[in-house]
Amino acid sequence: MDINKLVRKNIAELHPYSCARDEFKGEASVYLDANENPWNSPYNRYPDPLQWELKEGISRLKGVAAGNIFLGNGSDEPIDLLYRAFCEPGTDNVVAIEPTYGMYKVCAGINNVEYRTVGLNDRFDIDADALLKVCDANTKLIWLCSPNNPTGNSLDAQQIHRLIQQFSGIVVLDEAYIDFSEHESFAAYLQRYTNLVILQTFSKAWGSAAIRLGMAFADTAIIQVLNKIKYPYNINILTQKQALKLLEQEKSVSNWIDVLLKQRSWLRDALSELSYVKQIYPSDANFILIKVDDANALYHFLVGRGIIVRNRNTVSLCLGCIRITVGSPEENKILIDTMKIFG
Numbered sequence: 001m002d003i004n005k006l007v008r009k010n011i012a013e014l015h016p017y018s019c020a021r022d023e024f025k026g027e028a029s030v031y032l033d034a035n036e037n038p039w040n041s042p043y044n045r046y047p048d049p050l051q052w053e054l055k056e057g058i059s060r061l062k063g064v065a066a067g068n069i070f071l072g073n074g075s076d077e078p079i080d081l082l083y084r085a086f087c088e089p090g091t092d093n094v095v096a097i098e099p100t101y102g103m104y105k106v107c108a109g110i111n112n113v114e115y116r117t118v119g120l121n122d123r124f125d126i127d128a129d130a131l132l133k134v135c136d137a138n139t140k141l142i143w144l145c146s147p148n149n150p151t152g153n154s155l156d157a158q159q160i161h162r163l164i165q166q167f168s169g170i171v172v173l174d175e176a177y178i179d180f181s182e183h184e185s186f187a188a189y190l191q192r193y194t195n196l197v198i199l200q201t202f203s204k205a206w207g208s209a210a211i212r213l214g215m216a217f218a219d220t221a222i223i224q225v226l227n228k229i230k231y232p233y234n235i236n237i238l239t240q241k242q243a244l245k246l247l248e249q250e251k252s253v254s255n256w257i258d259v260l261l262k263q264r265s266w267l268r269d270a271l272s273e274l275s276y277v278k279q280i281y282p283s284d285a286n287f288i289l290i291k292v293d294d295a296n297a298l299y300h301f302l303v304g305r306g307i308i309v310r311n312r313n314t315v316s317l318c319l320g321c322i323r324i325t326v327g328s329p330e331e332n333k334i335l336i337d338t339m340k341i342f343g
């Protein structure tokens, strides 16, 4: 892959904003370079624009070099930046699986980039050839999500490998739910594949949706393009500090995951005893997709009792489907007790 051929011309030629913290790096005793207020420490100082301390922590945890990590305001930021870096509005296109996470399509719309979809098969899986068939010379990105939202399953690893190998653009693999899966992350293949971008997030297993911290792992050439076009201080100091604290509590996080995985199988068993639940799809994530007789009726019944699930009835291939997040043992019990009344 030749990154210079993929990146938009205006981005390749762009001289990025150079902030005070870019020009001087290191320790000093008097900082008079950034028009900051000398009081109200530590919030008076601009944060590290490239978040190196946090990236080093994430690097140790994930086994990905800090230089191969981009941090964003949620995964939403790298999703949007990938369009802005590689897709010429009105000309280029992307290819995505269907159904999947809604943000890929929304960001395509915002950036005026054609969004082509290929339906998953009856096992909610992909066929690399079918995806490649709808690609043309203007296809810059392929969007994959594994485990996939809202279906919950992991995509076939061999098909993912084939796609990355045969596609001449960038394959984005969203692993937001990888911590709940028995399958390995594709992060191990970053050295081999320079056209692979992996997305992970602090929003799910790490219990930190509110701090807005998403990660992209990729070849340094791609990371440098994203760094070039991001807002200079895109991760604020509160988020950086909170994330560093969380990295030290890795044990609590794996404990949460253990409990959620046990609860996922408890929920699966409990749901299978409800006669109106027609199908419980396999899940490698912290949610379960089920098919029921009347999804709208069940959804409104639960809302009326203060329980909110996600109605996916209108999503393609998900007719009659409800997506249920695995909650605490107490929450899951309330859900099942209430669902028994509906039956």
Ligand SMILES: *Cc1c(COP(=O)(O)O)cnc(C)c1O
Residues within 6 Å of the ligand: 073, 074, 075, 076, 077, 101, 145, 149, 174, 176, 200, 201, 202, 203, 204, 209, 213, 214
């Ligand atoms: C929840 C989710 C995310 C997380 O997005 P953030 O912006 O990091 O909160 C990303 N991708 C998928 C598929 C998700 O379901």
